[in-house]
Amino acid sequence: MNLKHARILVVDDEPDVLFALRLLLKTEVREVVTEKNPERLLSLLGQQPFDAVLLDMNYRSGQTTGNEGFYWLGRIREHAPTTAVLLLTAYGDVRTAVRALKAGATDFLLKPWHNEQLLHTLAAALQTKTGSTSGSSSKKPVAPTAATALLGESAAMQEVRAIIEKVAPTEANVLLLGENGTGKELVAKALHEQSRRATRPFVAADVAALSEGLFESELFGHIKGAFTDAQASRVGRFEAANGGTLFLDEIGNIGLPQQAKLLTALQNRQVVPVGSNVPVPVDIRLLSATNAPLHALVARGTFRQDLMYRLNTVEITLPPLRERADDVLLLARHFAQVYAARNRQPVPEFSAAALRKLQEHAWPGNVRELQHAVERAVILGAGPVLLPADFSLRNPESATAAPVTAMAEQPLPLLEVEKNTIQQAIARHQGNLTKAAKELGLTRTALYRRLDKHAI
Numbered sequence: 046m047n048l049k050h051a052r053i054l055v056v057d058d059e060p061d062v063l064f065a066l067r068l069l070l071k072t073e074v075r076e077v078v079t080e081k082n083p084e085r086l087l088s089l090l091g092q093q094p095f096d097a098v099l100l101d102m103n104y105r106s107g108q109t110t111g112n113e114g115f116y117w118l119g120r121i122r123e124h125a126p127t128t129a130v131l132l133l134t135a136y137g138d139v140r141t142a143v144r145a146l147k148a149g150a151t152d153f154l155l156k157p158w159h160n161e162q163l164l165h166t167l168a169a170a171l172q173t174k175t176g177s178t179s180g181s182s183s184k185k186p187v188a189p190t191a192a193t194a195l196l197g198e199s200a201a202m203q204e205v206r207a208i209i210e211k212v213a214p215t216e217a218n219v220l221l222l223g224e225n226g227t228g229k230e231l232v233a234k235a236l237h238e239q240s241r242r243a244t245r246p247f248v249a250a251d252v253a254a255l256s257e258g259l260f261e262s263e264l265f266g267h268i269k270g271a272f273t274d275a276q277a278s279r280v281g282r283f284e285a286a287n288g289g290t291l292f293l294d295e296i297g298n299i300g301l302p303q304q305a306k307l308l309t310a311l312q313n314r315q316v317v318p319v320g321s322n323v324p325v326p327v328d329i330r331l332l333s334a335t336n337a338p339l340h341a342l343v344a345r346g347t348f349r350q351d352l353m354y355r356l357n358t359v360e361i362t363l364p365p366l367r368e369r370a371d372d373v374l375l376l377a378r379h380f381a382q383v384y385a386a387r388n389r390q391p392v393p394e395f396s397a398a399a400l401r402k403l404q405e406h407a408w409p410g411n412v413r414e415l416q417h418a419v420e421r422a423v424i425l426g427a428g429p430v431l432l433p434a435d436f437s438l439r440n441p442e443s444a445t446a447a448p449v450t451a452m453a454e455q456p457l458p459l460l461e462v463e464k465n466t467i468q469q470a471i472a473r474h475q476g477n478l479t480k481a482a483k484e485l486g487l488t489r490t491a492l493y494r495r496l497d498k499h500a501i
């Protein structure tokens with residue numbers, strides 16, 4: 046995790062330390078909360094998730110044993126096992142620091158600290174926490190983190206969560222089905238985080254975005270000199286995910302030749318890098334996702350049945366947002382909190398009419414569309430209560446006609462033209478971003494970047 050996105054809790058009984066750390070961290074991280082009473086630690090952790098806690102070792106004057114620090118470290122480990130804990134220890138007290146690491150601390154910081162060093166240590170601890178450079182050998186599954194919390198109280202979402210809980214600890218391959226923006230990638234991350242592979246890598250690949258030529262080298266790797274641009278050997282996504290989870294997104298969009306190669310790799314549990322003839326064994330759990338009707342593609346003969354059976358030991362279908370109106374409100378309030386915090390604004394309320402508007406909208410882009418709509422409303426909204434006018438929602442039918450008329454009447458700035466063209470393409474394909482991207486001649490990743498740029 047990036048320092049900029051982190052929520053940090055600092056617990057120390059010295060007001061000067063709290064003041065100095067708040068001053069240092071507030072421009073570097075997303076949120077910093079300071080607390081001088083360690084007794085309040087657990088209730089703070091219960092109120093909101095923190096990515097890291099900076100914890101002092103001694104709270105009573107004259108005490109230098111660090112025992113209180115160890116006690117609170119243990120309690121944090123029980124309540125928030127994924128939160129990084131950095132202990133603040135007196136300079137020179139290396140023995141306590143080593144004991145702290147053995148007791149489960151992520152790292153320690155010496156008082157007085159150097160600001161640069163502290164930021165560096167904190168950033169490294171956050172990296173370790175997300176597992177991207179983790180050297181941890183623990184095989185214990187971790188609880189889902191806030192970043193991957195799958196929200197929704199509708200019967201459909203409760204069922205999805207129940208299936209995740211059952212399937213996550215197994216080695217079953219899971220196929221995630223559902224429209225764009227329904228949360229398939231989020232479910233994939235939740236499956237990984239609740240699995241025995243949680244401390245190993247989670248590697249995602251958008252296979253629809255890969256050209257036919259790139260598919261093999263991206264997934265299986267290549268050796269130096271395998272093709273003109275291959276100036277160095279490179280491991281593919283399979284090898285990068287070794288021991289962990291590989292998530293193949295948009296699996297329904299790959300052609301028959303790629304399907305055959307993928308099936309061979311899955312059957313043999315090994316990959317052959319491009320340009321090599323030496324197979325490399327791989328141990329991965331495969332999760333895949335698509336918004337395409339995969340069973341219909343099999344019936345039509347454009348997707349191999351034997352490959353589908355490899356992928357869908359378990360199938361989870363994410364329901365479209367329009368079928369779970371109650372979740373719309375819950376998610377809207379959640380995103381309002383997230384974006385208000387991110388922009389350091391008070392959390393806005395929703396007027397009854399605004400809530401009605403959100404519930405009645407068809408959400409062709411599902412949760413992603415709602416997320417962007419709320420973000421835009423939080424940033425541009427006029428007051429503490431969000432009104433219907435703060436949400437400019439387009440239904441697929443109305444989106445096609447309006448911008449064309451506008452273009453005919455007066456010249457539009459280039460950015461507006463780009464935005465309109467994208468919106469029309471998305472509307473024409475009923476929110477299917479893969480098809481819209483294809484029509485626009487963009488990769489899905491490039492389309493996402495533009496959606497973000499235009500806050501669509």
Ligand SMILES: Nc1ncnc2c1ncn2[C@@H]1O[C@H](COP(=O)(O)OP(=O)(O)OP(=O)(O)O)[C@@H](O)[C@H]1O
Pocket residue numbers: 194195196197223224225226227228229230231232294334336376412413416478
């Ligand atoms: N149930 C949910 N609770 C909280 N956030 C959600 C939920 N479902 C989706 N989101 C958020 O909506 C956005 C889109 O979700 P995600 O990328 O997982 O969808 P997807 O189905 O994989 O989309 P695509 O098919 O377009 O790749 C993400 O920012 C995700 O965090």
